Amino acid sequence: MTASSGADAWGRRRLRLALPFTVIAEPGVVRLIAGEDHRYTLRADGVERWLPPVLAALDGDGAVADAVARAPGREAEADALLRRLLGERALVDDAPRLVAPRRFALVVEGQGGLFDRVAAGAGGEGEALAVLCQDRHDLAAALDFHARALAAGHHAIWATTGPLGRGWVSPLLLPGDGACLACLVLRFRGLSPAPELYDALVGHARRGGEVRPSPFPARGEAVLAELLLWKVELAAAPAPPPALYRLHVLDAGALAVSEHRVAREPGCEACRPWR
Ligand SMILES: [Zn+2]
Numbered sequence: 001m002t003a004s005s006g007a008d009a010w011g012r013r014r015l016r017l018a019l020p021f022t023v024i025a026e027p028g029v030v031r032l033i034a035g036e037d038h039r040y041t042l043r044a045d046g047v048e049r050w051l052p053p054v055l056a057a058l059d060g061d062g063a064v065a066d067a068v069a070r071a072p073g074r075e076a077e078a079d080a081l082l083r084r085l086l087g088e089r090a091l092v093d094d095a096p097r098l099v100a101p102r103r104f105a106l107v108v109e110g111q112g113g114l115f116d117r118v119a120a121g122a123g124g125e126g127e128a129l130a131v132l133c134q135d136r137h138d139l140a141a142a143l144d145f146h147a148r149a150l151a152a153g154h155h156a157i158w159a160t161t162g163p164l165g166r167g168w169v170s171p172l173l174l175p176g177d178g179a180c181l182a183c184l185v186l187r188f189r190g191l192s193p194a195p196e197l198y199d200a201l202v203g204h205a206r207r208g209g210e211v212r213p214s215p216f217p218a219r220g221e222a223v224l225a226e227l228l229l230w231k232v233e234l235a236a237a238p239a240p241p242p243a244l245y246r247l248h249v250l251d252a253g254a255l256a257v258s259e260h261r262v263a264r265e266p267g268c269e270a271c272r273p274w275r
Contacts (some may be wrong), residue, residue: 010067015058025052032090038088039178042081050074051081058082058091082098086266088125093264096245102155102235104129109145111135113218114161128145129232130156136213137162140205141193146173146181147270155235159228162215166214168226168252169182171262172231173251178245179262182270187262220252227257233262 019034025048032040032055042051050071057067064082071078085091095138103126108119112135119133130149132142142158149156158170158181173180179187205211226246234240247256264271 008120011068012065013064014062015064015067015082015091016094017055017058018090018092021055021090023052025049027137038090040085040088041181044081045078046074050078053190054078054082064199083168089266093178094255095242096174098172098174098235098240101238101240102127102129103200104155104232104235106131106232108133109173109247112161112213113216113221114159115168117221118159121229126152130154131228131229132156132158132160134158134160135216136160136211137164137201138205138211140202141211143182143185143202143270149173149270152174157231158211159224161221161224162211162214164214164216167216167233167252168218169227169250170225170243170249171247180268180271183268184247184262186265217252220250223250247272 001176013221017032019038021032021034021038021040024031024033027048028045030040030051032042034259036173044051053069057070058064064079067082068075068078080103103130105124105126106118106122107128108115108131110131110133111193112133114135115133118131119135122131123238130145131147131154134142137160138160142160146156146158153175155175156173158173159168170181170184172180185198192198194208201211223262227250231244234244243259246263248261249258249260250256251258
């Protein structure tokens with residue numbers, strides 16, 4: 001890992017505005033306004049001339065380097081501003097994309113009923129896909145699993161019944177784009193009323209402590225296994241639907257599956273070196 005490869009990864013990132021902001025440019029100031037509650041005021045000399053074209057370039061296909069290049073002579077300021085807007089979530093990463101349709105051969109690890117079902121379909125023709133199926137809320141094992149997959153440059157997918165009462169099927173995790181497993185965990189942690197329990201669980205497992213399995217209905221395991229295999233199949237489609245990159249949650253009490261957008265977490269250190 002060198003400083004230049006980090007800069008290259010930043011330049012290649014595809015960002016877009018998180019909301020349909022109205023951009024108001026006046027001498028020395030640019031305002032981004034979306035509805036009542038989302039406002040950003042950016043002040044700099046001449047900003048009304050060089051910032052709007054930079055923002056216009058981030059239309060989902062524009063990489064950071066191309067956008068910054070639209071502000072000749074002001075590249076450093078534009079770059080710093082994009083980093084600030086990303087940190088404040090006014091900018092987000094565009095939806096991840098497979099470079100090309102992929103046919104995967106499943107390399108499955110984990111334990112429990114969900115693992116047994118998915119492992120029964122392991123192997124096959126294609127590129128290795130790292131698959132983790134868990135029956136316990138062992139987040140340390142999940143984080144380690146994806147760190148290994150990223151280091152090997154492998155695509156990955158994670159399914160677990162560990163949350164107890166709910167089962168998760170992760171998005172297809174791409175080695176060079178989109179959220180990583182640690183981004184997901186950071187997001188869950190951020191939403192939790194007791195985030196310190198995440199740290200306690202990870203620390204406990206890393207010290208070799210036992211994480212007990214969570215019971216889960218066998219039919220629910222079957223639903224999760226099918227969702228996972230469905231996503232693997234969709235990766236081979238010429239234009240995979242956005243659902244491939246969403247988190248799916250099965251609520252075993254309500255018999256309901258919901259889908260959730262996930263994004264790279266600006267503070268995630270786990271995927272920073274690989275992106
Ligand atoms: Zn990450």
